Amino acid sequence: MPRRRLAAALLAGIATLLPTFIALPAAAELLVLKSRWLFDGASSSLSSPGLVVVDGNRIIGVGPGAAIPPGARTIDLGEATLCPGFMDAHTHLCHERTEDWKQDELDQFKKLIPQESLEASVFTRKTLMAGFTTCRDLGANDLVDVALRNAINKGVIVGPRMLVPDAIRRAVRLNDKFGADVIKTCATGGVLSLTDAVDTPQLTQAELDALVDEAHALGKKTAAHAHGAEGAKRAIRAGIDSIEHGSFLDDEALRLMKEHGTVLIPTLMAHQGVKEMMAANTTMPQAVRQKAEAAGAALSQTMRRAIDMGVLIGLGTDAGVYQHGRNPEEF
Ligand SMILES: [Zn+2]
Structure with a gap:
């Protein structure tokens, strides 16, 4: 992906996600944020699919292999790329x-x-x-x-x-x-x-x-x-x-x-x-x-x-x- 488009996608991913994080009360339900791509900041390449598991206001799992707890609600963000803030x-x-x-x-x-x-x-x-x-x-x-x-x-x-x-x-x-x-x-x-x-x-x-x-x-x-x-x-x-x-x-x-x-x-x-x-x-x-x-x-x-x-x-x-x-x- 050309660098500019990648940057735009990363930002779009975050912008999509943030209101979700912010609106979470402390004892919120389990959520899975799902997107096409994930940049975790530790590796230099993107992984797919992008999965981030959120429990209340804490992230408890990141990456394609993240364990999805039973009963978690999935929010599908389509083609977005998830990355750390x-x-x-x-x-x-x-x-x-x-x-x-x-x-x-x-x-x-x-x-x-x-x-x-x-x-x-x-x-x-x-x-x-x-x-x-x-x-x-x-x-x-x-x-x-x-x-x-x-x-x-x-x-x-x-x-x-x-x-x-x-x-x-x-x-x-x-x-x-x-x-x-x-x-x-x-x-x-x-x-x-x-x-x-x-x-x-x-x-x-x-x-x-x-x-x-x-x-x-x-x-x-x-x-x-x-x-x-x-x-x-x-x-x-x-x-x-x-x-x-x-x-x-x-x-x-x-x-x-x-x-x-x-x-x-x-x-x-x-x-x-x-x-x-x-x-x-x-x-x-x-x-x-x-x-x-x-x-x-x-x-x-x-x-x-x-x-x-x-x-x-x-x-x-x-x-x-x-x-x-x-x-x-x-x-
Ligand atoms: Zn200054």
Whole structure:
């Protein structure tokens, strides 16, 4: 099957299945999901027929040889291909950038928290329907991400399994107390912010050492937003688990990542989203445009070198910088 058609089939399979999974109450009947093909993620080929046996909210059998319990109801999905849900390691499920940069900035201060939460529940649904069943949320205000995660876990709203962080050095323990799963920090400036340079470091080596040490002591993974090489290197030396974006990483940074096993999450869709925003957006300041262009141009070079050097690469899309539900375009 041509690759594009395969991808479309995989996504269609998931999209068909998800509402079924979500609607299952804890003590639901036994279900068998049957389709023409199955990709289990462990083998590199498809198997047929695709069978997934579900007991309540647990999958108890997968593959052509899965035992079918007596009395199970079969849902035949025809030609669809079943596959495991995708994971997005870098999303912002609590907001979505629009074509009006100024309004977006204003909303960060003025939008009511309940409104933000209600809108976010639409984004979590769209993301799940796009085939993503697990998302790490790397940046939200007012602990809306924690509330979303809790509401999804309780079955109150529909969405992917969420891992939520937040971050500044002194806040590691506070975030842990409020239930963060991941600690995210900003080791360098950003693209969509107005006043900081995109590639300069924003934390000292000692601060990053303390942050990672504290987070790891609490059993939490860490992620560093880093466009510039110097900030990234400090984070990598501190033992950070992933570098987000990594636009201007130099060879030394990539070598350090390879040595430490640090994962690069390049968020290529963020650049696609920003490109589209620049084309449509009349209020985006010139300073932001210049940063976006520089980071976008550097990242394609960095990606090539990272792949050549064998740096571990994770899939994360920066969803929210573009419209939620378009996550699969990162592939
Ligand atoms: Zn982001």
